[in-house]
Amino acid sequence: MIEATLTQVMQQDRGRLLAALIARTGDFQRAEDALQDAAASALAHWGRAGVPANPTGWLLRAALRKAIDAYRSAGTATRHRAAMERLAQDEAADPDPGAIPDDRLRLIFTCCHPALEEKSRIALTLRSLCGLTTAQVAAMFLDAEPTMGQRLSRAKAKIAAARIPFAVPGPEDLPDRLNSVLTTVYLIFTAGYAQGPQAGLDLCEEAIFLARLLVQLAPDQPEVEGALALLLLTHARHAARVGADGQSLPPAQQDRSLWNAAELAEGLALLDRAVARRRTGPFTLKAAIAALHCQPVTDWPQIALLHARLHDFEPTPVVRLNHAVALAFSGRAAEALALIEPLAAALDAYQPFHAARADVLARLGRGQEARLAYDRAIRLAASAADRAFLEARRAAVI
Amino acid sequence: MKYMCLIYSDPALTPQMGEKMNAAYFDLNRRMKEAGVMVAGDALQPTATATSLRKRQGKVETMDGPFAETREHLGGYYVIDCPDLDQALHWAAQIPGAEHGTVEVRPLVVFG
Numbered sequence: 001m002i003e004a005t006l007t008q009v010m011q012q013d014r015g016r017l018l019a020a021l022i023a024r025t026g027d028f029q030r031a032e033d034a035l036q037d038a039a040a041s042a043l044a045h046w047g048r049a050g051v052p053a054n055p056t057g058w059l060l061r062a063a064l065r066k067a068i069d070a071y072r073s074a075g076t077a078t079r080h081r082a083a084m085e086r087l088a089q090d091e092a093a094d095p096d097p098g099a100i101p102d103d104r105l106r107l108i109f110t111c112c113h114p115a116l117e118e119k120s121r122i123a124l125t126l127r128s129l130c131g132l133t134t135a136q137v138a139a140m141f142l143d144a145e146p147t148m149g150q151r152l153s154r155a156k157a158k159i160a161a162a163r164i165p166f167a168v169p170g171p172e173d174l175p176d177r178l179n180s181v182l183t184t185v186y187l188i189f190t191a192g193y194a195q196g197p198q199a200g201l202d203l204c205e206e207a208i209f210l211a212r213l214l215v216q217l218a219p220d221q222p223e224v225e226g227a228l229a230l231l232l233l234t235h236a237r238h239a240a241r242v243g244a245d246g247q248s249l250p251p252a253q254q255d256r257s258l259w260n261a262a263e264l265a266e267g268l269a270l271l272d273r274a275v276a277r278r279r280t281g282p283f284t285l286k287a288a289i290a291a292l293h294c295q296p297v298t299d300w301p302q303i304a305l306l307h308a309r310l311h312d313f314e315p316t317p318v319v320r321l322n323h324a325v326a327l328a329f330s331g332r333a334a335e336a337l338a339l340i341e342p343l344a345a346a347l348d349a350y351q352p353f354h355a356a357r358a359d360v361l362a363r364l365g366r367g368q369e370a371r372l373a374y375d376r377a378i379r380l381a382a383s384a385a386d387r388a389f390l391e392a393r394r395a396a397v398i
Numbered sequence: 399m400k401y402m403c404l405i406y407s408d409p410a411l412t413p414q415m416g417e418k419m420n421a422a423y424f425d426l427n428r429r430m431k432e433a434g435v436m437v438a439g440d441a442l443q444p445t446a447t448a449t450s451l452r453k454r455q456g457k458v459e460t461m462d463g464p465f466a467e468t469r470e471h472l473g474g475y476y477v478i479d480c481p482d483l484d485q486a487l488h489w490a491a492q493i494p495g496a497e498h499g500t501v502e503v504r505p506l507v508v509f510g
């Protein structure tokens with residue numbers, strides 16, 4: 001009973017507690033250790049005296065005391081005297097988490113710093129801000145728990161050794177750094193979208209939680225609004241992704257009655273807000289593309305235009321490919337093929353590349369080549385539903 | 399906190415250290431000194447001038463050439479003193495060599 005309450009509080013408030021502790025100790029690992037010790041202490045104390053009225057406040061206070069103790073016992077008391085005094089003051093002031101400024105924005109920028117490996121950014125964000133256990137984060141990547149534990153430790157060690165600052169970047173750096181944060185959130189979402197809910201954990205929900213937190217903590221940022229809009233517009237359609245016959249369905253062919261109307265409406269409203277700020281970026285563009293896919297009649301020329309603009313921000317093979325697909329659907333198959341062919345080396349292992357190429361070849365009347373391309377796509381299909389869709393497309397080639 | 403910025407470039411792709419490049423480096427040195435971040439900085443002569451040395455079981459072995467035959471060669475370095483990594487990266491981004499090569503930014507060990 002006590003354990004369940006503690007687990008719940010730790011999962012919900014981990015981000016806020018950790019951020020507050022890092023702000024006060026100046027050290028990620030120290031903050032985590034202090035929080036861990038406080039949780040262990042809670043188990044003992046709450047067991048005897050019952051759960052306190054303000055469990056989060058109790059944990060913060062206990063963690064501050066643990067941090068002071070750790071400084072003392074490490075024998076580094078003299079060197080860290082200033083830090084210890086500050087901590088002692090904070091602890092004596094009876095902290096109430098409601099009153100403490102929310103430092104989670106600094107925390108998420110730190111976790112998503114470009115100096116950390118992308119996988120480590122995702123892992124650290126999930127652990128620190130979403131309160132996932134190391135085991136849960138490991139499961140997401142199909143890693144063993146000790147391996148993920150080591151990865152997290154190395155990331156925190158790098159933050160300390162290289163002195164990655166616990167700060168929100170200044171205006172000069174903000175666009176790139178924000179893009180790094182939003183990309184991390186988006187990668188969490190796409191992993192969740194591919195995996196589906198696992199063992200009571202839905203990474204799509206975690207990603208949406210992070211995006212909402214960012215909208216709250218970093219208001220008036222069109223890219224942040226665009227990112228949340230993108231997640232909501234995509235998530236709105238997830239119940240309709242696979243048809244009754246087990247085939248993957250593109251948005252135009254989905255049963256719209258299965259779409260989540262509330263998420264759709266919220267996503268579209270956010271997109272309007274983002275666009276009204278007149279500062280376009282990659283996430284706003286991706287959200288706009290997602291919104292166009294939600295319309296009853298797909299405006300492919302407009303989608304093609306947006307992909308071309310997206311390519312200015314993200315000149316990657318995948319964006320090029322999606323641009324080509326939109327061109328093909330707009331009736332410009334020859335141009336589409338000219339864009340697609342040079343991507344062969346970069347995207348050889350990417351199923352949508354072969355599927356797109358097959359579709360374009362079919363439109364140009366090159367049926368035999370189209371069928372061969374579909375064969376390659378089918379071999380790379382990640383799910384039975386995708387395979388069924390591709391096999392049906394192949395069968396339809398004249 | 400001190401960081402070393404190691405400047406690597408592929409000699410096949412690097413423009414010669416002509417006047418324009420020199421001027422760019424001198425300008426950076428001046429700005430770093432004015433900002434109080436410059437601790438040290440030097441250009442290295444090409445890897446053809448390098449000699450590598452090892453001592454194994456008391457015996458010294460010397461070899462012609464750099465430690466590793468890589469496509470990108472170490473051409474120079476800076477040591478800068480900055481409050482955090484973001485500031486160090488700001489300065490590293492201004493190193494002319496970053497435009498056609500790679501700059502590695504690594505913190506120095508603090509002893510004691």
